Amino acid sequence: xxxxxxxxxxxxxxxxxxxxxxxxxxxxxxxxxxxxxxxxxxxxxxxxxxxxxxxxxxxxxxxxxxxxxxxxxxxxxxxxxxxxxxxxxxxxxxxxxxxxxxxxxxxxxxxxxxxxxxxxxxxxxxxxxxxxxxxxxxxxxxxxxxxxxxxxxxxxxxxxxxxxxxxxxxxxxxxxxxxxxxxxxxxxxxxxxxxxxxxxxxxxxxxxxxxxxxxxxxxxxxxxxxxxxxxxxxxxxxxxxxxxxxxxxxxxxxxxxxxxxx
Amino acid sequence: xxxxxxxxxxxxxxxxxxxxxxxxxxxxxxxxxxxxxxxxxxxxxxxxxxxxxxxxxxxxxxxxxxxxxxxxxxxxxxxxxxxxxxxxxxxxxxxxxxxxxxxx
Amino acid sequence: xxxxxxxxxxxxxxxxxxxxxxxxxxxxxxxxxxxxxxxxxxxxxxxxxxxxxxxxxxxxxxxxxxxxxxxxxxxxxxxxxxxxxxxxxxxxxxxxxxxxxxxxxxxxxxxxxxxxxxxxxxxxxxxxxxxxxxxxxxxxxxxxxx
Numbered sequence: 001x002x003x004x005x006x007x008x009x010x011x012x013x014x015x016x017x018x019x020x021x022x023x024x025x026x027x028x029x030x031x032x033x034x035x036x037x038x039x040x041x042x043x044x045x046x047x048x049x050x051x052x053x054x055x056x057x058x059x060x061x062x063x064x065x066x067x068x069x070x071x072x073x074x075x076x077x078x079x080x081x082x083x084x085x086x087x088x089x090x091x092x093x094x095x096x097x098x099x100x101x102x103x104x105x106x107x108x109x110x111x112x113x114x115x116x117x118x119x120x121x122x123x124x125x126x127x128x129x130x131x132x133x134x135x136x137x138x139x140x141x142x143x144x145x146x147x148x149x150x151x152x153x154x155x156x157x158x159x160x161x162x163x164x165x166x167x168x169x170x171x172x173x174x175x176x177x178x179x180x181x182x183x184x185x186x187x188x189x190x191x192x193x194x195x196x197x198x199x200x201x202x203x204x205x206x207x208x209x210x211x212x213x214x215x216x217x218x219x220x221x222x223x224x225x226x227x228x229x230x231x232x233x234x235x236x237x238x239x240x241x242x243x244x245x246x247x248x249x250x251x252x253x254x255x256x257x258x259x260x261x262x
Numbered sequence: 263x264x265x266x267x268x269x270x271x272x273x274x275x276x277x278x279x280x281x282x283x284x285x286x287x288x289x290x291x292x293x294x295x296x297x298x299x300x301x302x303x304x305x306x307x308x309x310x311x312x313x314x315x316x317x318x319x320x321x322x323x324x325x326x327x328x329x330x331x332x333x334x335x336x337x338x339x340x341x342x343x344x345x346x347x348x349x350x351x352x353x354x355x356x357x358x359x360x361x362x363x364x365x366x
Numbered sequence: 367x368x369x370x371x372x373x374x375x376x377x378x379x380x381x382x383x384x385x386x387x388x389x390x391x392x393x394x395x396x397x398x399x400x401x402x403x404x405x406x407x408x409x410x411x412x413x414x415x416x417x418x419x420x421x422x423x424x425x426x427x428x429x430x431x432x433x434x435x436x437x438x439x440x441x442x443x444x445x446x447x448x449x450x451x452x453x454x455x456x457x458x459x460x461x462x463x464x465x466x467x468x469x470x471x472x473x474x475x476x477x478x479x480x481x482x483x484x485x486x487x488x489x490x491x492x493x494x495x496x497x498x499x500x501x502x503x504x505x506x507x508x509x510x511x512x
Binding site for chain 3: 278291293308309312314317318319320321322323324325326327328329330332333334335336337338339354
Binding site: 003004007020023024026027028030031033034183184185208209210211262 | 425426427428429430431433434435436438475476477482483504505506
C-alpha cells in the first residue's frame with residue numbers, strides 16, 4: 001500500500017511520471033516476450049480439430065466469415081454480418097454458432113463453461129486464442145458496409161456513453177477522459193482511434209494478474225460486473241455491438257496476435 | 263493427471279542459440295486456498311534440464327516462487343541448424359514432461 | 367575399521383547408499399527452505415559473495431503485477447558455473463539455481479513471483495568463488511485489482 005502511494009506521489013511530478021510510465025512499459029514488453037500465450041494457441045488448435053458433440057465433427061468447417069474452415073485472417077475481419085444468421089457476430093458468438101450447428105451441441109452444453117479458471121481455460125478461450133493467432137499481422141478490418149454492421153456500431157457507441165446501473169457508470173466513466181488512471185493503470189480513451197488501436201490489436205490475451213487467458217466477451221462481462229451492471233448474455237447483440245464499436249474505432253491497426261496483459 | 267502442453271523454440275542468434283521454453287504448470291505455492299477454504303497443496307516444478315544432442319548443458323533447481331506456467335530462456339554456445347535440443351522437467355509430485363526441438 | 371563404518375562402506379559399495387553429493391544435488395531442501403536471504407546464501411555456501419558489476423540483472427523497476435515478474439540475468443564473469451536467484455522479501459527467498467555446464471552460456475530469463483517490493487539478488491559462482499548483484503523491483507497492484 002505504501003509503495004502504491006509512493007508511486008502515485010511520483011506521478012504527480014511530470015518528469016518522474018514519465019520514468020514510471022517507461023518502467024511500466026518495460027515490464028509490459030518483457031512479459032510479452034516471455035509469455036505462455038502460445039501454449040493456449042496450440043491447445044486451441046488441437047481443440048479446433050477435435051470431433052465433438054452429437055454430430056461428432058470438429059470445427060474445421062466453421063465459417064468465420066471468409067469461408068468454411070478458413071481461419072487465416074478471419075479474426076481481423078470480425079465482427080461482421082453473417083447471412084446465415086442474419087445478424088452481426090463477433091468471434092465468440094460465431095464459435096457458439098458453429099458448436100450448435102456443425103457439432104449439434106445444445107446451447108446449454110456449449111455455454112456450460114464459458115470462462116475458465118486457473119487450472120483450465122474454457123473452450124471459448126482456447127479456440128479464441130487459436131483463431132485470433134491466425135490473424136497475426138493482418139490489418140483489423142471489421143465489417144462496416146452492411147446496414148446491420150452500421151447499426152451495431154451505432155448501438156455500441158451509444159452503449160459506450162450510456163450511464164446506467166447501480167453506480168450510474170458508463171464505459172466512458174473510466175475510458176472516456178484523458179489522463180485517467182486507476183492506481184497504476186493508465187486508462188485508455190477507447191473511443192479515440194489512437195488509444196483503441198493498440199488495445200483491440202491485443203485481445204484476446206493472457207492476463208498475468210490471474211494467469212488466465214481471457215477474451216473480449218469476458219472483458220465486457222467483467223467490466224459490467226465492476227460497473228455493477230447486470231450480467232450481459234454471452235454473444236448477445238449488446239456485447240457484439242460494443243465490440244463492433246471498439247474494433248471499428250481501432251480499425252486499420254495490424255493485429256499483433258493474442259496479447260499478454262496485466 | 264497428465265502434464266499440460268509444453269513448447270520450445272530454439273533459434274540461432276549471433277554466436278549462440280536462443281532456447282525459449284513454455285511449460286504448463288500451476289506452480290502452486292501451498293499458500294492459496296480453494297473455494298471451500300482448503301489449502302491447495304504445494305505443486306511445483308523442482309528440476310529443469312536442458313540437453314543438446316543428448317548432452318546435459320543446463321541443470322536447474324527451482325522453487326514455487328517461479329510464476330505459474332513458467333517460461334524460461336536459455337542460451338547455448340554456438341549451435342547449428344538441426345541440433346537437437348531437449349528440455350525436461352520434474353515436479354515435487356513426481357510428474358514429468360519433456361519436449362524436443364531442432365535448432366532452426 | 368570400526369564395525370559401523372564397515373557396514374556403511376559395504377552398503378555404499380553395494381549401491382544401497384548413494385553418495386551424499388548425488389542426493390543433495392536433486393533439490394536443495396535446506397537452501398529452498400531457508401526463510402531469509404542470508405540463510406539461503408549460507409546453505410548455498412555463498413555468504414561471502416563479492417559485489418560484481420559483471421553480473422547483470424535486466425528487469426523492470428516496476429512490476430504491474432507481482433505474480434509474474436520477468437527477470438533476465440547475464441553473467442559476464444569468466445568461468446561462471448551457476449547463477450542463483452533470490453527474492454529477499456519472499457517467504458522463501460531462493461527462487462532458483464541454474465547450473466551451466468560446458469556448452470551453455472551463463473544466462474537465464476525467467477518469470478518469478480514477488481510478494482512485495484523487494485530486492486532481487488543474484489549470486490554467481492565462478493572459479494570456486496561467489497559474486498553477487500541486486501536490483502530493487504517495486505511491486506504494485508494495477509487497475510481495478512481484477
